[in-house]
Amino acid sequence: MFRKFVFILFVVISIKGFTQGIQDSVYMLPSATVSAEKVFQKEQAGMKETKLDTLILAQKINLSLSDLLSENTPVFINNHGRGALSTASFRGTAPSHTKVVWNGMPLTNPMAGMVDFSLIPVYVIDEISLNHGTASIVDGSGGLGGSVNISNSVDWNDKFNLKYLQSVGSYNSFDEYLSVGAAWKKISLKTRLYHTYSKNDFTFINSGIGDINPETGEIVNPLDTNSSADYIKYGVLQEFYYRPNMKNLISAKYWGQFSDRTIPRATSYEGPDNSNLNSQQDIDHKLVLNWTYLKEKSKLSILGGYSGKDLLYTLMNNVSGVGYYPAIYSVSHNDTYSGDVKYQYQFNENYSFSAGSNYSYNSVSSVDTVVNGAYDVFRSEISSFINLSANPINKLNINFLIRQTIVDTDFIPIIPYFGLDYRILEDHDLIFKANVARNYNVPSLHDLYWQPGGNPELLPEEGISYEAGIEYRKNLDKFSLASEITAYHSDINNWILWLPSFRGYWEPRNIDKVISQGFETNAKLDFRIKTFKFSIIGAYSYTSSKNYGDPLVWGDESYGKQLVYVPLHSGNLLARVMFRGFYFSFQHNSYSERFTTSTNNITQRDWLYPYFMNDMIFGWHGTINKMNFSTEFKIYNLFNETYHSVLYRPMPGRNYVLSLMFEF
Incomplete structure (x- = not known):
């Protein structure tokens, strides 16, 4: 590791010394573009959509999607450890209520009904947007919290591009990324390869165990090591685009990935080091084909996709005289075939239709070959929609959508959506937004059939949501401001919750009602002072998500209490300053207390204290002879905060990453 650090430092210093003698160097951002957005669109009336800046994607290219979302969006990530399982809580909802779409194809794992965001590298993402709450209905039903859309794009003007990035970090962490692309008049190709590894052996204060000091009587928590926690991940993303003429575009994208990670023990574990060893392998294959046909007033898009996953989970114990023996050996496989057809027609500037x-x-x-438990099930789903959008008067946009879904042979009740935008001030883009919608989420196959514990008698979750907000934008020559505040309220019936049962294992049940309400606010400010460029992006969320199930069944102690692992307050701030080829970035994230049990007791087992994360980045980028170079030094957890995102799952203290990239 030390040799790699020395090598990178040597290259960086050499490049920097070379550029000092060049007076005509042109400094530019590495492969990052920021495009203006049309704010007042009738097709998105009433919807809240957040698009992440491409500068943020470029800066966090070596992270996972879980890190990107937790640091720069209102989505709270339940992180089970560095490199471990990471699930989302969007607007106080469950992980299964956040849908993820990749280039138009759903990524939600049908086995678990949710997505592990730690397995999605930012490197394979060109564009990302969030549809908050009811706005997710455009992507399908079930996104009670919202949806995340990630996609890849083509640049026909980039005739040839090669990019290589290498980074070295704390805990024996190494990342490598390579992309090669070429574009001709009608064909564009791009290949991305990546590899990441970490021994992940950071030290931490273990608050899960302790000894009593005989002199003071105080509990002393030991310094522990996050052992048996290494992980490796590598993959490929291949893109192909064919444009026979300006009306047709055909594309094919393949994404394959292998992940192998050792899952560290809970910090409360005090057994022998050669037992309770967990590991998980994930092998994923995804393929999506798309044809888009454009005419003057219409657009037709046809998509076909396949997603396959193999998952192996093992729990090994050391048995005297036998050696390592599996207590759990679980093998799972799933296939998903999908097809999508969408047609859009623009009657005129004021009215449009899509279906x-x-x-x-x-x-x-x-x-599971140990307990001889198994299941083999399938499910088919058809979902259709009709959407009418109108701009009847200059200041008003109206959007009406109806969606009908059929699961196997069962018709889900019709899902309607109605939204509007009203432009209060035209000169400053001050817009009032509001919507009301119904949503519906069927139990996942995991909820229904998991062995042991699946419950085939589960009812679908259904709810109605309302939201309203104000959006403001102002653009001047050297100054731009965009801000938005949104309040929402959702009543969700038959909420699915996994609870301990008298049989000795956990099983899912429906609770009568959950009310999720709160507000989100965000702002972005960009300005220039002479040759300095400043960018400040901030967000804050207040999330009240409470259980209002029958107290006679669930107990008075949980009635009206905040759901587990949902912070009431959360916020983030990103500040960045650029001067010629140098830049400095500071990231702050804060989360209020979270409860680990439904009673909301404040004990060491039932409560996780608030924490505040701070990261810092120093970087330089420049262009020499048409070749771009950049280097970054990143400090994560700047103030060495001790914290947990999930109970008994440690997180690292202050750590460092040094990276070098070149591109031409």
Whole structure:
């Protein structure tokens, strides 16, 4: 590791020394573009959509999607440890209520009904947007919290591009990324390869165990090591685009990935080091084909996709005289086939129509060879929608959508959406937004059939949501401001919750009602002072998500209490200053207390204290002879905060990453 650090430092110093003698160097951002957005669109009336700046994607290219979302959006990530399982809580909802779409194809794992965001590297993402709450209905049903859309794009003007990035970090962490692309008049190709590894052996104060000091009587928590926590991940993303003429675009994208990670023990574990060893392997294959046909007033898009996953989970114990023996050996496989057709027609500038239908077939099989538990199930789903959008007067946009979904042979009640935008001030883009919608989420195959504990009698979750907000934008020559505040309220019935049962294992049940309400506010400010460029992006969320199930069944202690692992307050701030080729970035994230049990007791087992994370980045980038160079030094957890995102799952203290990239 030390040799790699020395090598990178040597290259960086050499490049920097070379550039000092060049007077005509041109400094530019590395492969980052920021485009203006049209704010007042009738097709998005009433919807809240957040698009992440491409500068943020470029800066966090070596992170996972879980890190990107937790640091720069209102989505709270339940992180089970560095490199470990990471799930989302969007507007106080469950992980299964956040849908993820990649280039138009759903990524939600049909086995678990959710997405592990730690397995998605930012490197494979060109564009990302969030549809908050009811806005997720445009992507399908079930996104009670919202949806995350990630996509890849083509640049026909980039005739040839090669980019290589290498980074070295604390805990024996190494990352490598390579992309090669070429574009001709009608064909564009791009290949991305990546590899990441970390021994992940950071030290931490273990608050899960302790000894009593005989002199003072105080509990002393030991310094522990996050052992058996290494992980490796590598993959490829291949893109192909064919443009026979200006009306047609055909594309194919393949994404394959292998991940192998050792899952560290809970910090409360006090057994022998050669037992309770957990590991998980994930092998993923995804393929999406798309044809888009454009005419003067219409657009037709046809998509076909496949997603396959193999998952192996093992729990090994050391048995005297036998050696390592599996206590759990679980093998799972799932296939998802999907198709989507969407047609859009623009009658004139004031009225438009769209309709579409998508079909998915999910097949899931799971076997545990130790306990002889298994299930093999499938599900088909058809979802169709009709959307009418209007701009009847200059200041008003109206959007009405109806969606009908059929799961196997069961018709889900119709899902309607109505939204409006009203432009209060035209000169300053001050817009009032509001919507009301119904949503519906069927239980996942995991909820229904998992062995042991699946509950085939579960009812679908259904709810109605309202939201309203104000959006403001102002653009001047050297100054731009964009801000938005949104309040929301959701009543969700038959909420699915996994609870301990009298049988000795956990099983899912429906609770009568959960009310999720709160508000989100965000702002972005960009300005220039002479040759300095400043950018400040901030967000704050207040999230009240409480259980209002029958107190006779669930107990008075949980009635009206905040759901587990949902912070009431959360916020983030990103400040960046650029001067010629140098830049400095500071990231702050804060989260209020979270409860680990439904009673909301404040004890060491039931409560996680608030924490504040601070990161800092120093960087330089420049262009020499048409080749771009950049280097960054990143400090994570600047003030060495001790914190947990999930109970008994440690997180690292202050750590460092040094990276070098070149591109031409």
